[in-house]
Amino acid sequence: MDRTLILKMIFVLGFLVTLVLSFFYSIMLIVPLLIGIFVFSCFFTLKQLAELTWFMLAIASFFGSILSIPGLESLFLYRLLLPVQITLFLLTWDDWSWMSxxxxxxxxxxxxxxxxxxxxxxxxxxxxxxxxxxxxxxxxxxxxxxxxxxxxxxxxxxxxxxxxxxxxxxxxxxxxxxxxxxxxxxxxxxxxxxxxxxxxxxxxxxxxxxxxxxxxxxxxxxxxxxxxxxxxxxxxxxxxxxxxxxxxxxxxxxxxxxxxxxxxxxxxxxxxxxxxxxxxxxxxxxxxxxxxxxxxxxxxxxxxxxxxxxxxxxxxxxxxxxxxxxxxxxxxxxxxxxxxxxxxxxxxxxxxxxxxxxxxxxxxxxxxxxxxxxxxxxxxxxxxxxxxxxxxxxxxxxxxxxxxxxxxxxxxxxxxxxxxxxxxxxxxxxxxxxxxxxxxxxxxxxxxxxxxx
Known part of the structure; x- marks a missing residue:
């Protein structure tokens, strides 16, 4: 079997396993999130990823703790995305020319x-x-x-x-x-x-x-x-x-x-x-x-x-x-x-x-x-x-x-x-x-x- 195909299968299976485990161990939900961010980073430039993350952050802010990790209500999507978005923003921000x-x-x-x-x-x-x-x-x-x-x-x-x-x-x-x-x-x-x-x-x-x-x-x-x-x-x-x-x-x-x-x-x-x-x-x-x-x-x-x-x-x-x-x-x-x-x-x-x-x-x-x-x-x-x-x-x-x-x-x-x-x-x-x-x-x-x- 092709080695690339094997690696893809392992990746998908690993993603699904951690997703299932997160229902029993809430902290495991962070793993699929990190994997998702890694996958996104392979298809987008850092600047595009920063912009996409901001749009996700804006929409997640409306939902608040509803999009939280089961059992860990203080850890919801907005709070998880915010430090990621800030980091990406600081890495991709250029100058002040865009602001009047x-x-x-x-x-x-x-x-x-x-x-x-x-x-x-x-x-x-x-x-x-x-x-x-x-x-x-x-x-x-x-x-x-x-x-x-x-x-x-x-x-x-x-x-x-x-x-x-x-x-x-x-x-x-x-x-x-x-x-x-x-x-x-x-x-x-x-x-x-x-x-x-x-x-x-x-x-x-x-x-x-x-x-x-x-x-x-x-x-x-x-x-x-x-x-x-x-x-x-x-x-x-x-x-x-x-x-x-x-x-x-x-x-x-x-x-x-x-x-x-x-x-x-x-x-x-x-x-x-x-x-x-x-x-x-x-x-x-x-x-x-x-x-x-x-x-x-x-x-x-x-x-x-x-x-x-x-x-x-x-x-x-x-x-x-x-x-x-x-x-x-x-x-x-x-x-x-x-x-x-x-x-x-x-x-x-x-x-x-x-x-x-x-x-x-x-x-x-x-x-x-x-x-x-x-x-x-x-x-x-x-x-x-x-x-x-x-x-x-x-x-x-x-x-x-x-x-x-x-x-x-x-x-x-x-x-x-x-x-x-x-x-x-x-x-x-x-x-x-x-x-x-x-x-x-x-x-x-x-x-x-x-x-x-």
Missing amino acids: KRTRTMLLFLVGWLASALITIIWTEYQGIAFRNVYFMIEAIYLLFTAIYYLKADKKIEWLVTITSGVMAVNIGIGLYEINTGLHLSKSGLTDVIGNAQFLPSGIFFNPNDLASFLALFLPITLVYMQSRTIIGSLYKGLLVIGAVYIIIETQSRIAFVLILVILFLLLLRYSWRWGALALLCIPFVLQLPGMQDTINQVNQTYTDKTNSTDLRLDITNYTWQTAKESYFMGVGPGNVQIELAKYFPAEEQNNDGAVSVHNFLLEVLANYGLLSLLFLLAFLFYLFYRSWRYWLENKEKKVKYLIPLLITLAFPFIAFASSTTLEKSYIWISFGIVLAILNQYDKRMETKDETI
């Missing part, structure tokens, strides 16, 4: 945000929590930075968005299953919940608000950037819209519901004012359709039956502001305000770590890292808003895609209220990374044009 001057300024604001947060570690009470929190800051900045690097063309954004649309479809499917059965994935925070909350959807995320925020952020990007020149493609997009809006309604996320309706209407109005006007005129007729009464009742309950939740968030906001003032606006240290808040709330209102989520990212930054850090973050957000506004004004007579950066930038403050822990939500930073990549492409074209004049 304006994008560098925005990233410098984020570096200032991080640096001023690091200073507060000096006086923080809980050092371990502080370093964990800072890690997520670094990770968020890395996702933004590398998104700009790897999404240098619209084609790359279209690839990422097309794959992300599949993640959205999976979430919609899981959400429909949860709504009808009351059963959830093992990683969901609703697993042991009883009563009406049991039938809220959370998809592959921990809670309903995160699912609603993910759909609200990525649905408009998908509608604009995913190519659909066929009837099937257009139908797929239509089903995504219907499914996403329905799931958001069922999550009872008040902010995400208003946000997605406003975004969809603005996109439709920008695409064609006639279609926008027609949509408004059709609303009374749609509300009379069979089955719509249940949906109307659900929306009504979302805004009228959450008095306790609203009161709780107001209390959290007041105590967070009080904590910020007591620290003389210098911050209590990264991640420490969540522990400080636990002193004011009973155990049933705390999370599994004995902390309380702020549900207001800007206020959380002020209380954790101090006023200086907040000013750096606000400078980044305001400059990003300005660049998005200019991008739309300079191209508003053209395609609807020029409105996307402005919509996502305006959506961020609202998403920061809806989500419990914005810093740890990688999908939020990836959506921001897409916006920065779009603006960086445009700025580079303008810089090149100015140089040739």
